[in-house]
Amino acid sequence: AQTVTQSQPEMSVQEAETVTLSCTYDTSENNYYLFWYKQPPSRQMILVIRQEAYKQQNATENRFSVNFQKAAKSFSLKISDSQLGDTAMYFCAFMKQRGETSGSRLTFGEGTQLTVNP
Amino acid sequence: NAGVTQTPKFQVLKTGQSMTLQCAQDMNHNSMYWYRQDPGMGLRLIYYSASEGTTDKGEVPNGYNVSRLNKREFSLRLESAAPSQTSVYFCASSEVVYQPQHFGDGTRLSIL
Numbered sequence: 001a002q003t004v005t006q007s008q009p010e011m012s013v014q015e016a017e018t019v020t021l022s023c024t025y026d027t028s029e030n031n032y033y034l035f036w037y038k039q040p041p042s043r044q045m046i047l048v049i050r051q052e053a054y055k056q057q058n059a060t061e062n063r064f065s066v067n068f069q070k071a072a073k074s075f076s077l078k079i080s081d082s083q084l085g086d087t088a089m090y091f092c093a094f095m096k097q098r099g100e101t102s103g104s105r106l107t108f109g110e111g112t113q114l115t116v117n118p
Numbered sequence: 119n120a121g122v123t124q125t126p127k128f129q130v131l132k133t134g135q136s137m138t139l140q141c142a143q144d145m146n147h148n149s150m151y152w153y154r155q156d157p158g159m160g161l162r163l164i165y166y167s168a169s170e171g172t173t174d175k176g177e178v179p180n181g182y183n184v185s186r187l188n189k190r191e192f193s194l195r196l197e198s199a200a201p202s203q204t205s206v207y208f209c210a211s212s213e214v215v216y217q218p219q220h221f222g223d224g225t226r227l228s229i230l
Binding site: 004035042043044045046047050091093105106107108109110111 | 223
């Protein structure tokens, strides 16, 4: 079974600064996908960024980027130029690469509450 | 642009009552999922439906049943609610495997 660990329950950052959220995972799979989801106070789950394990290049999405270290099973999220609207719970998630008839199931970490201070 | 719609948004039940949570998506997605989120924890998969006509158990299926009514709709039923099922329930869908899942806004369910 896969496990996802987020060791930072809470973090804070000043507006316009950079912050990095940590995530480690444990799997015996070689092909898989990793995600960061954001959950603001509105409770909606919003996809932030996605990484395919077979890609060596780290994914980026505007101010959001990841540092994917496959050998170390580490997948951290860097938020640059933090904005007040980035305040949210951030979840790291893992998905095995399975056959097309089997569906795609996400395993989530416990979450990191990020607060951006003005 | 509705996406994934869950009803109801809030519900209070008494122990032993039954309840069906509804989920519908308008994105023509093949796969649909039900998760629960408890305080201090990430989401845990209850059941999923890889495609219309199929359903499979997830990590925490006990006490729940599901129905994939058609491609759009995937319902979650609690036959005899228990206080341990107090949680926030999320429905999600994805186009095909490996594609990101899109989530509904959640249903906050309290069982007294």
